[in-house]
Amino acid sequence: MKRLFLLAATLLTAFAAQAQQAIFEKHDTRSPQFNDDGTVTLRVKAPEAKKVTVIGDCIKGGHQEMTNQDGIWSYTTAVLPPELYSYRFYVDGAEVQDAGNIERSRDVRSFMSTFIVSKEEGDCGYLYQNHNVEHGDVAHVWYDSPQLGMKRRMSIYTPPGYDKGKAYPVLYLLHGAGGDEEAWLTLGRTAQIMDNLIALGKAKPMIVVMPNGNASEAAAKTLSISLPLREGRGGSYEESFSDIMNYMKSHYKIKKGADNTALCGLSMGGYHTFRISMLNAGTFGYMGLFSAAVRLERTEKSLEQQLAEHPEAAAQLKALFAAKPHLYWIAIGKDDFLFQQNVALRQYLDKMQYPYEYFENEGGHIWRNWRIYLSMFAQRLF
Amino acid sequence: MKRLFLLAATLLTAFAAQAQQAIFEKHDTRSPQFNDDGTVTLRVKAPEAKKVTVIGDCIKGGHQEMTNQDGIWSYTTAVLPPELYSYRFYVDGAEVQDAGNIERSRDVRSFMSTFIVSKEEGDCGYLYQNHNVEHGDVAHVWYDSPQLGMKRRMSIYTPPGYDKGKAYPVLYLLHGAGGDEEAWLTLGRTAQIMDNLIALGKAKPMIVVMPNGNASEAAAKTLSISLPLREGRGGSYEESFSDIMNYMKSHYKIKKGADNTALCGLSMGGYHTFRISMLNAGTFGYMGLFSAAVRLERTEKSLEQQLAEHPEAAAQLKALFAAKPHLYWIAIGKDDFLFQQNVALRQYLDKMQYPYEYFENEGGHIWRNWRIYLSMFAQRLF
Numbered sequence: 102m103k104r105l106f107l108l109a110a111t112l113l114t115a116f117a118a119q120a121q122q123a124i125f126e127k128h129d130t131r132s133p134q135f136n137d138d139g140t141v142t143l144r145v146k147a148p149e150a151k152k153v154t155v156i157g158d159c160i161k162g163g164h165q166e167m168t169n170q171d172g173i174w175s176y177t178t179a180v181l182p183p184e185l186y187s188y189r190f191y192v193d194g195a196e197v198q199d200a201g202n203i204e205r206s207r208d209v210r211s212f213m214s215t216f217i218v219s220k221e222e223g224d225c226g227y228l229y230q231n232h233n234v235e236h237g238d239v240a241h242v243w244y245d246s247p248q249l250g251m252k253r254r255m256s257i258y259t260p261p262g263y264d265k266g267k268a269y270p271v272l273y274l275l276h277g278a279g280g281d282e283e284a285w286l287t288l289g290r291t292a293q294i295m296d297n298l299i300a301l302g303k304a305k306p307m308i309v310v311m312p313n314g315n316a317s318e319a320a321a322k323t324l325s326i327s328l329p330l331r332e333g334r335g336g337s338y339e340e341s342f343s344d345i346m347n348y349m350k351s352h353y354k355i356k357k358g359a360d361n362t363a364l365c366g367l368s369m370g371g372y373h374t375f376r377i378s379m380l381n382a383g384t385f386g387y388m389g390l391f392s393a394a395v396r397l398e399r400t401e402k403s404l405e406q407q408l409a410e411h412p413e414a415a416a417q418l419k420a421l422f423a424a425k426p427h428l429y430w431i432a433i434g435k436d437d438f439l440f441q442q443n444v445a446l447r448q449y450l451d452k453m454q455y456p457y458e459y460f461e462n463e464g465g466h467i468w469r470n471w472r473i474y475l476s477m478f479a480q481r482l483f
Numbered sequence: 484m485k486r487l488f489l490l491a492a493t494l495l496t497a498f499a500a501q502a503q504q505a506i507f508e509k510h511d512t513r514s515p516q517f518n519d520d521g522t523v524t525l526r527v528k529a530p531e532a533k534k535v536t537v538i539g540d541c542i543k544g545g546h547q548e549m550t551n552q553d554g555i556w557s558y559t560t561a562v563l564p565p566e567l568y569s570y571r572f573y574v575d576g577a578e579v580q581d582a583g584n585i586e587r588s589r590d591v592r593s594f595m596s597t598f599i600v601s602k603e604e605g606d607c608g609y610l611y612q613n614h615n616v617e618h619g620d621v622a623h624v625w626y627d628s629p630q631l632g633m634k635r636r637m638s639i640y641t642p643p644g645y646d647k648g649k650a651y652p653v654l655y656l657l658h659g660a661g662g663d664e665e666a667w668l669t670l671g672r673t674a675q676i677m678d679n680l681i682a683l684g685k686a687k688p689m690i691v692v693m694p695n696g697n698a699s700e701a702a703a704k705t706l707s708i709s710l711p712l713r714e715g716r717g718g719s720y721e722e723s724f725s726d727i728m729n730y731m732k733s734h735y736k737i738k739k740g741a742d743n744t745a746l747c748g749l750s751m752g753g754y755h756t757f758r759i760s761m762l763n764a765g766t767f768g769y770m771g772l773f774s775a776a777v778r779l780e781r782t783e784k785s786l787e788q789q790l791a792e793h794p795e796a797a798a799q800l801k802a803l804f805a806a807k808p809h810l811y812w813i814a815i816g817k818d819d820f821l822f823q824q825n826v827a828l829r830q831y832l833d834k835m836q837y838p839y840e841y842f843e844n845e846g847g848h849i850w851r852n853w854r855i856y857l858s859m860f861a862q863r864l865f
Contacts, residue, residue, distance in 0.1 A: 145577060146576070146577070147575060147576055147577040148576050149533060149534065149575035149576040150574075150575040150576070150577060151531060151533075151575070152531065153577075172576075190577070192532075192574050192575055192577035192579070193529060193531035193532040193533070193574055193575050194528070194529055194530050194531040194532070194554075195527060195528070195529040195532060195535075195572070195574035195577070195579050196579065196580070196582050197574070197577050197578065197579050198578070198580060198594065200578050203589070203592050203704055203705055204705060205594070207585070210585050212580065212587070231702070231706055233701075235625075235634070236625040236634065236636070237625075238622055238623060238624040238625060239622070239623045240620055240621070240622040240623075241620060241621045241622075242620040243617075243618040243619075243620060243643075252617070252618060254618070261625075264734055319615075320613070322585055323585055323586060324613055352646055
């Protein structure tokens with residue numbers, strides 16, 4: 102059932118009004134416009150502007166100047182492979198979102214307009230879109246963290262059919278520094294990835310738990326306005342993780358044991374995965390470190406040296422592998438600034454003969470890679 | 484425990500980085516900046532711009548020119564009473580969000596930066612903020628609508644304590660034309676209003692159900708990219724409403740009967756409330772029509788005349804009031820373009836001696852009023 106997903110639906114639904122308007126205007130104002138040749142044209146109306154540029158991961162080489170035609174500025178990308186792309190305009194130096202595009206995502210404090218290119222069923226762009234398949238639900242819940250001394254918010258994906266009473270395995274999915282409990286749902290496209298992988302028969306139905314990894318925050322900053330920060334006891338997020346697992350045990354129908362429990366995360370969330378899995382040997386049957394920060398302290402010392410100086414941590418890592426987890430998966434891009442820390446991790450694991458799997462691809466410390474890693478890791482679970 | 488809520492938390496958390504930066508810059512770049520005198524200063528950096536304006540409900544009289552000081556453009560509002568305010572900049576004619584403000588809301592296809600002013604506990608600004616009180620959870624679920632022939636998405640607020648097994652009364656809360664299942668949560672601030680009213684002891688704990696009132700849409704357009712529209716049978720949303728109530732009965736712990744069931748909505752959602760309550764006499768003990776469109780067809784005829792020509796509808800309305808509901812509440816602003824339709828409704832209800840309550844305030848067809856109406860209506864329920 103391969104079809105060409107040229108985002109016809111997007112054009113029809115989101116831009117119908119604009120398209121009608123365009124008929125009566127001298128120049129096309131649609132944006133983004135998906136061209137037959139696989140390029141995408143971006144446009145912004147700025148009749149009084151002197152200079153308009155566009156940046157984004159759909160555009161090569163930083164700021165690119167846009168072409169002005171009677172106040173409509175446009176830029177056409179190269180042919181784009183399947184992916185979720187982000188971009189933003191600068192009008193006389195001021196940050197501008199695409200007014201023609203309802204799709205916007207926040208990354209920490211930065212907003213970008215986004216669009217998805219998909220060529221066929223199952224490609225990465227397809228995985229990030231909503232399709233007419235069975236959908237899981239997403240809940241934003243507040244759990245009690247006695248260890249941090251506050252109520253905290255987290256997001257929970259439950260797979261299609263969850264409400265029928267069956268128990269499901271659980272993946273704990275952790276964000277990076279600057280992210281929050283919404284990051285994996287928005288730029289991470291977790292609900293779409295899980296819906297589509299499950300519908301395609303490529304992943305088992307599972308619950309995905311997305312907590313907030315900043316121990317001082319009760320919730321995402323967009324929500325926590327006037328919620329006091331650092332109201333809690335200031336404990337360690339890693340140590341408080343059992344509060345999250347306890348909430349899941351008492352509030353959701355989950356399958357128990359390491360065979361049914363997975364943990365992964367990106368960047369700081371990769372560090373959290375590294376540390377939380379060490380603190381809980383035998384708890385997680387599957388671990389995924391995506392572009393992970395892997396060290397015990399802020400130091401230039403090798404991981405081996407750090408572990409030599411922290412024998413209790415070395416013992417925890419030993420216990421983790423003694424419990425024979427199904428998968429310890431390390432993924433990183435060649436240009437990632439944390440690449441060397443992951444080399445050091447692999448050197449140590451090799452030396453200790455601790456089994457792991459490694460995936461390396463192009464690119465750096467970016468959401469494109471984390472969506473790919475989640476899509477791959479989820480297919481290996483349970 | 485009255486305190487001055489001057490959004491100190493906002494300043495501390497969201498703008499700490501910027502504030503630090505500002506120390507080293509010639510001019511303050513914080514935005515929004517809450518001044519001691521109750522005004523708010525908005526700023527945007529646009530060194531190359533010729534003209535920068537700001538519009539919003541915190542600013543009187545349409546586009547106001549901003550003042551340029553070395554490329555930082557600023558505007559200071561009048562003293563602002565408690566409220567949630569929206570604004571947007573225009574840099575040389577291009578739409579610009581406040582890069583210094585993480586709070587943004589979408590209304591249909593339009594994005595605005597937002598901030599909240601609150602002076603004391605319990606004022607409307609206070610109700611719209613997150614405070615350190617017990618929080619309810621919010622779920623985005625997909626329910627099956629056999630009558631519309633598709634799976635559809637809706638949002639559900641459950642009050643603090645919901646998971647302890649007790650059943651709760653239910654308010655069905657409907658959005659206007661152009662809105663979707665996210666509208667009442669974002670600009671409507673439903674979760675904050677309910678959390679705060681419940682914490683203050685001013686509203687009973689209840690479940691709030693926010694469906695998507697566009698019968699042709701499976702979900703919000705931001706989510707439905709590549710989900711086919713009009714895939715269903717094209718039935719009437721009003722008639723399909725029992726699918727929503729059936730889902731709630733089978734999936735949530737709800738108290739049954741009219742004493743425990745309320746329905747309200749804004750604009751088109753007010754029309755839906757008017758029609759759905761007529762189609763289900765005795766089902767809802769409480770009804771709220773907020774800035775409602777109140778007519779049976781597209782006509783200039785009076786409501787009385789329309790009901791005379793549709794005796795089945797007149798009989799439904801009679802049955803509705805024969806069931807003796809606790810409250811039929813009509814609220815509208817003096818400047819609302821639907822004001823006359825509500826005059827006609829009240830004339831008809833008066834003539835028939837059907838009991839109702841009426842609230843009229845300043846302003847037009849705006850979210851400010853709908854938040855106020857929800858805050859008032861919720862306090863009257865159950």
